[in-house]
Amino acid sequence: xxxxxxxxxxxxxxxxxxxxxxxxxxxxxxxxxxxxxxxxxxxxxxxxxxxxxxxxxxxxxxxxxxxxxxxxxxxxxxxxxxxxxxxxxxxxxxxxxxxxxxxxxxxxxxxxxxxx
Amino acid sequence: xxxxxxxxxxxxxxxxxxxxxxxxxxxxxxxxxxxxxxxxxxxxxxxxxxxxxxxxxxxxxxxxxxxxxxxxxxxxxxxxxxxxxxxxxxxxxxxxxxxxxxxxxxxxxxxxxxxxxxxxxxxxxxxxxxxxxxxxxxxxxxxxxxxxxxxxxxxxxxxxxxxxxxxxxxxxxxxxxxxxxxxxxxxxxxxxxxxxxxxxxxxxxxxxxxxxxxxxxxxxxxxxxxxxxxxxxxxxxxxxxxxxxxxxxxxxxxxxxxxxxxxxxxxxxxxxxxxxxxxxxxxxxxxxxxxxxxxxxxxxxxxxxxxxxxxxxxxxxxxxxxxxxxxxxxxxxxxxxxxxxxxxxxxxxxxxxxxxxxxxxxxxxxxxxxxxxxxxxxxxxxxxxxxxxxxxxxxxxxxxxxxxxxxxxxxxxxxxxxxxxxxxxxxxxxxxxxxxxxxxxxxxxxxxxxxxxxxxxxxxxxxxxxxxxxxxxxxxxxxxxxxxxxxxxxxxxxxxxxxxxxxxxxxxxxxxxxxxxxxxxxxxxxxxxxxxxxxxxxxxxxxxxxxxxxxxxxxxxxxxxxx
Numbered sequence: 001x002x003x004x005x006x007x008x009x010x011x012x013x014x015x016x017x018x019x020x021x022x023x024x025x026x027x028x029x030x031x032x033x034x035x036x037x038x039x040x041x042x043x044x045x046x047x048x049x050x051x052x053x054x055x056x057x058x059x060x061x062x063x064x065x066x067x068x069x070x071x072x073x074x075x076x077x078x079x080x081x082x083x084x085x086x087x088x089x090x091x092x093x094x095x096x097x098x099x100x101x102x103x104x105x106x107x108x109x110x111x112x113x114x115x116x
Numbered sequence: 117x118x119x120x121x122x123x124x125x126x127x128x129x130x131x132x133x134x135x136x137x138x139x140x141x142x143x144x145x146x147x148x149x150x151x152x153x154x155x156x157x158x159x160x161x162x163x164x165x166x167x168x169x170x171x172x173x174x175x176x177x178x179x180x181x182x183x184x185x186x187x188x189x190x191x192x193x194x195x196x197x198x199x200x201x202x203x204x205x206x207x208x209x210x211x212x213x214x215x216x217x218x219x220x221x222x223x224x225x226x227x228x229x230x231x232x233x234x235x236x237x238x239x240x241x242x243x244x245x246x247x248x249x250x251x252x253x254x255x256x257x258x259x260x261x262x263x264x265x266x267x268x269x270x271x272x273x274x275x276x277x278x279x280x281x282x283x284x285x286x287x288x289x290x291x292x293x294x295x296x297x298x299x300x301x302x303x304x305x306x307x308x309x310x311x312x313x314x315x316x317x318x319x320x321x322x323x324x325x326x327x328x329x330x331x332x333x334x335x336x337x338x339x340x341x342x343x344x345x346x347x348x349x350x351x352x353x354x355x356x357x358x359x360x361x362x363x364x365x366x367x368x369x370x371x372x373x374x375x376x377x378x379x380x381x382x383x384x385x386x387x388x389x390x391x392x393x394x395x396x397x398x399x400x401x402x403x404x405x406x407x408x409x410x411x412x413x414x415x416x417x418x419x420x421x422x423x424x425x426x427x428x429x430x431x432x433x434x435x436x437x438x439x440x441x442x443x444x445x446x447x448x449x450x451x452x453x454x455x456x457x458x459x460x461x462x463x464x465x466x467x468x469x470x471x472x473x474x475x476x477x478x479x480x481x482x483x484x485x486x487x488x489x490x491x492x493x494x495x496x497x498x499x500x501x502x503x504x505x506x507x508x509x510x511x512x513x514x515x516x517x518x519x520x521x522x523x524x525x526x527x528x529x530x531x532x533x534x535x536x537x538x539x540x541x542x543x544x545x546x547x548x549x550x551x552x553x554x555x556x557x558x559x560x561x562x563x564x565x566x567x568x569x570x571x572x573x574x575x576x577x578x579x580x581x582x583x584x585x586x587x588x589x590x591x592x593x594x595x596x597x598x599x600x601x602x603x604x605x606x607x608x609x610x611x612x613x614x615x616x617x618x619x620x621x622x623x624x625x626x627x628x629x630x631x632x633x634x635x636x637x638x639x640x641x642x643x644x645x646x647x648x649x650x651x652x653x654x655x656x657x658x659x660x661x662x663x664x665x666x667x668x669x670x671x672x673x674x675x676x677x678x679x
Contacts, residue, residue, distance in 0.1 A: 016656075020655045020659050023659045024655060033658075041234075043234050047231060048387070054223070055220075058220070058369040072350060074349055074350060078367060081216070082428075084223055085226060085421050085425055088227060088417070092233050093414065096233075096411060099238075107663050111664070115665050
């Protein structure tokens with residue numbers, strides 16, 4: 001784990017254990033890592049539950065999904081599928097917005113302190 | 117039966133192969149407008165390639181366009197890489213034939229993207245430089261890890277490429293009436309040119325051009341359809357369900373997702389396969405940093421989502437407009453025709469016929485050219501990803517152990533691109549009339565069962581060791597290939613056995629967990645000193661994956677930035 005820079009695009013050189021430990025115990029880094037992990041895993045789980053939940057719904061409640069939404073000619077299932085598309089975009093948008101506004105700032109703090 | 121048809125139809129250009137009828141020229145006659153636009157697209161892409169030719173000298177230029185693509189450009193290019201002709205012609209054909217179920221495929225394709233964003237894009241960018249194996253091999257023994265990752269990449273790339281090439285050859289044969297071999301060879305020559313002459317820079321711009329064409333062409337089609345139905349979805353759905361043989365059933369879920377095991381298995385392959393496609397993962401390195409990678413995935417997600425909204429309009433529009441019109445069908449002697457299978461050129465040509473119905477030969481020409489551009493961009497991206505797996509991972513890191521000169525490695529990459537191009541043309545020619553569904557299905561299943569578990573475990577789990585990652589990757593690779601061979605797509609359809617030992621169409625539900633399990637099992641039981649060192653190195657990898665701070669950037673990068 002020495003900091004020898006390998007030329008010609010070898011694997012990026014790794015940080016020394018000392019510097020790694022210093023960054024790991026930095027409060028800004030801790031906040032960044034834990035908040036981002038929380039957001040990452042909760043959004044991933046929401047996405048997967050939505051998608052596989054929708055599949056489960058289809059295999060259990062096919063008839064209900066074929067029925068039209070009140071006073072329109074648009075079936076419920078079709079509406080839900082389109083709503084899922086919009087929801088997926090909103091989830092990614094939420095992640096990007098949080099990252100842009102919060103995580104990038106924290107990462108910058110850490111980089112400024114330990115990057116040089 | 118329906119699930120089988122759908123599987124056959126989706127994942128890559130597979131559906132196009134099903135349309136391998138020879139009533140080719142009947143579709144377009146020789147549409148000179150189409151040929152003109154087609155030549156224009158070839159000319160534009162060649163100009164792009166020629167202009168990019170100067171920027172393929174260094175490795176960073178060749179593999180990643182110097183990490184200088186902006187997030188918005190990269191987002192479009194990712195969408196260009198991802199939305200194959202199968203997505204455009206295949207999914208709209210699925211909606212045409214089956215209605216609602218086709219839309220579910222689009223949803224599965226889209227759902228992979230948030231996963232890529234949350235789990236892959238930023239960490240990949242922080243840990244690697246050129247290929248996804250960089251990130252996988254970050255703290256593990258590079259020789260075996262890169263061999264496994266490169267093998268996984270090459271398998272995915274080759275199968276995906278062959279499936280795309282066969283589909284592309286068929287479309288071009290159908291649209292322009294040229295011989296299949298010439299069609300495939302022509303695509304091969306073009307993609308080799310883009311990659312060897314223009315590298316990632318040219319490939320990126322070909323993809324951006326294609327994405328812009330595809331999205332604007334799709335929008336134009338959707339608008340003309342909606343205009344035709346007074347911008348009322350109710351009218352569109354009503355018109356479609358009165359003429360479709362399945363009637364109002366096309367507006368509700370059909371048989372596809374009724375059987376949960378196949379449905380979940382397919383869903384897993386769609387969602388996690390995306391996160392393991394080497395040509396997609398490679399695109400994260402074309403931007404400056406992790407924030408750029410994240411933003412590009414967001415833009416790509418918007419493009420893919422928008423496309424998923426357009427596709428049902430095209431599919432249902434094709435039902436409502438084409439089905440009552442016998443001129444788009446091969447009408448039998450009795451005057452009877454099947455509204456799905458007798459569509460001239462097969463159901464995959466639904467969007468193409470629809471263009472003709474809505475806008476005459478001009479729109480037909482434009483949409484045909486869009487389909488052609490779509491194919492070109494995808495095969496170029498795949499070729500580049502395959503070539504870098506050979507030159508960067510196998511040659512540069514394993515054979516030359518990181519000591520090859522840049523010029524030499526780039527030269528190897530160009531030779532690899534030529535070889536991959538020639539091999540895929542030959543294979544596409546040899547398998548012309550083969551059912552290619554299994555190749556495309558295999559590509560996504562291997563990506564979900566080999567590349568994704570190795571990568572995810574290496575970057576997220578401290579306990580992963582070289583032994584575990586290599587074993588898990590091989591288990592995923594072998595089991596997914598084996599299960600596809602034992603499924604009825606191959607065992608019954610290709611080898612003509614009576615029953616298939618593996619009763620499902622898609623292996624991901626079994627091969628993917630098996631791969632994860634193997635990584636875990638063979639890592640936790642690994643008591644070697646190397647394994648201990650690799651677990652210890654997780655902290656340094658974790659810090660770098662979260663912040664992008666590396667030994668190299670801390671020493672030179674920031675100094676350069678400050679200067």
